[in-house]
Amino acid sequence: MLIQILGPGCFKCQKLEENARQAASELNLDFHIEKVKDLQQIMAFGVMITPALVVDGVVKVAGKVPGVEDIKKLLVKQ
Amino acid sequence: MSPAKQTGCACGGTVTLLIPCSGAADTGEIADRAARKFAKGGCAGMFCLAGVSANLSGFIASAKGADRLLVLDGCNLDCARKTLAEKGITENIIHLRVTDLGFVKGKSPATAERIEAVVAELGKNLTASL
Numbered sequence: 001m002l003i004q005i006l007g008p009g010c011f012k013c014q015k016l017e018e019n020a021r022q023a024a025s026e027l028n029l030d031f032h033i034e035k036v037k038d039l040q041q042i043m044a045f046g047v048m049i050t051p052a053l054v055v056d057g058v059v060k061v062a063g064k065v066p067g068v069e070d071i072k073k074l075l076v077k078q
Numbered sequence: 079m080s081p082a083k084q085t086g087c088a089c090g091g092t093v094t095l096l097i098p099c100s101g102a103a104d105t106g107e108i109a110d111r112a113a114r115k116f117a118k119g120g121c122a123g124m125f126c127l128a129g130v131s132a133n134l135s136g137f138i139a140s141a142k143g144a145d146r147l148l149v150l151d152g153c154n155l156d157c158a159r160k161t162l163a164e165k166g167i168t169e170n171i172i173h174l175r176v177t178d179l180g181f182v183k184g185k186s187p188a189t190a191e192r193i194e195a196v197v198a199e200l201g202k203n204l205t206a207s208l
Contacts, residue, residue, distance in 0.1 A: 049143045
């Protein structure tokens with residue numbers, strides 16, 4: 001599973017990455033996390049608010065930092 | 079507009095997205111042009127309703143994640159508001175109609191004066207919501 005964190009690298013981006021990593025780990029998923037900081041790449045996802053969480057190419061959340069349990073639900077929904 | 083201006087970081091305070099219907103009628107044109115002019119002021123980011131219609135996840139997630147959606151329809155068909163509602167986006171919406179300002183659909187060419195009147199109305203409504 002490819003998990004991408006879109007954003008400039010601010011505190012919220014870091015928190016989102018941390019929560020996503022914990023959620024995926026607790027679910028024992030085979031995953032890879034990639035940070036996307038380039039604005040052109042971010043815009044190519046149609047995202048206008050960061051941070052954003054992308055799972056296997058699908059934007060799940062933008063502009064918010066869901067908690068670990070909420071991210072688990074998003075990952076399981078795949 | 080630069081990419082940095084178009085994509086807002088939620089760390090930087092409230093995020094307002096401006097969503098005009100951009101319809102084919104003259105009032106839709108007024109909505110589109112007024113929205114573009116207002117967005118250039120920096121108080122809201124111009125947003126693409128077509129991306130929501132196309133079911134693109136980035137657009138839908140962005141609309142759901144914004145603090146405020148300034149939705150501008152040209153007429154009472156309310157295509158923009160209803161398109162958002164179809165995707166479950168019904169909260170944090172400030173909704174305006176060009177025809178509510180007295181402009182009659184089909185009889186209101188998009189003049190600078192009419193566009194300016196809508197820009198002013200957008201500003202008034204956004205300010206009132208703060």
